[in-house]
Amino acid sequence: MITLNITLWIEVALALILMFILNVVLYKPIRRILEERQKKLDELRSEAEKYERNAEALVENFNRKLAEARAKGQAEREKFKEEARAKEREIIDASTKEAEQEKNQSLGQLREQIEAARKELREKVEAFALEIAQKLLGRAI
Numbered sequence: 001m002i003t004l005n006i007t008l009w010i011e012v013a014l015a016l017i018l019m020f021i022l023n024v025v026l027y028k029p030i031r032r033i034l035e036e037r038q039k040k041l042d043e044l045r046s047e048a049e050k051y052e053r054n055a056e057a058l059v060e061n062f063n064r065k066l067a068e069a070r071a072k073g074q075a076e077r078e079k080f081k082e083e084a085r086a087k088e089r090e091i092i093d094a095s096t097k098e099a100e101q102e103k104n105q106s107l108g109q110l111r112e113q114i115e116a117a118r119k120e121l122r123e124k125v126e127a128f129a130l131e132i133a134q135k136l137l138g139r140a141i
Contacts, residue, residue, distance in 0.1 A: 134141055 130141060
């Protein structure tokens with residue numbers, strides 16, 4: 001059975017002293033370390049979130065600039081295509097004009113040759129007629 005004597009009070013006092021010593025030596029430093037660790041984790045978490053927001057902003061900025069560059073490139077390409085089409089039209093028009101001039105020149109030369117041939121044939125018509133008549137009649141005229 002439990003007897004209440006001085007040893008019980010000494011045991012209780014020793015337990016209290018042990019709790020006080022453990023609190024000072026062990027529990028308070030561990031709690032302090034855990035609190036510091038939690039603060040560091042919170043700081044790291046906030047920094048990570050800040051870096052993540054910064055990275056998202058950079059990605060958004062990059063995507064915006066990329067879209068602008070693509071739009072600018074598309075506009076440049078369309079501009080170059082239009083310039084090429086204009087140059088093509090110029091070349092085609094110049095070629096057509098040159099071909100028309102050559103055609104007209106060739107037609108003019110052909111007309112001149114036809115006219116020269118007609119003139120030559122007109123000059124020889126009497127001789128041909130005389131020759132044909134002689135052949136038909138079978139005698140000299």
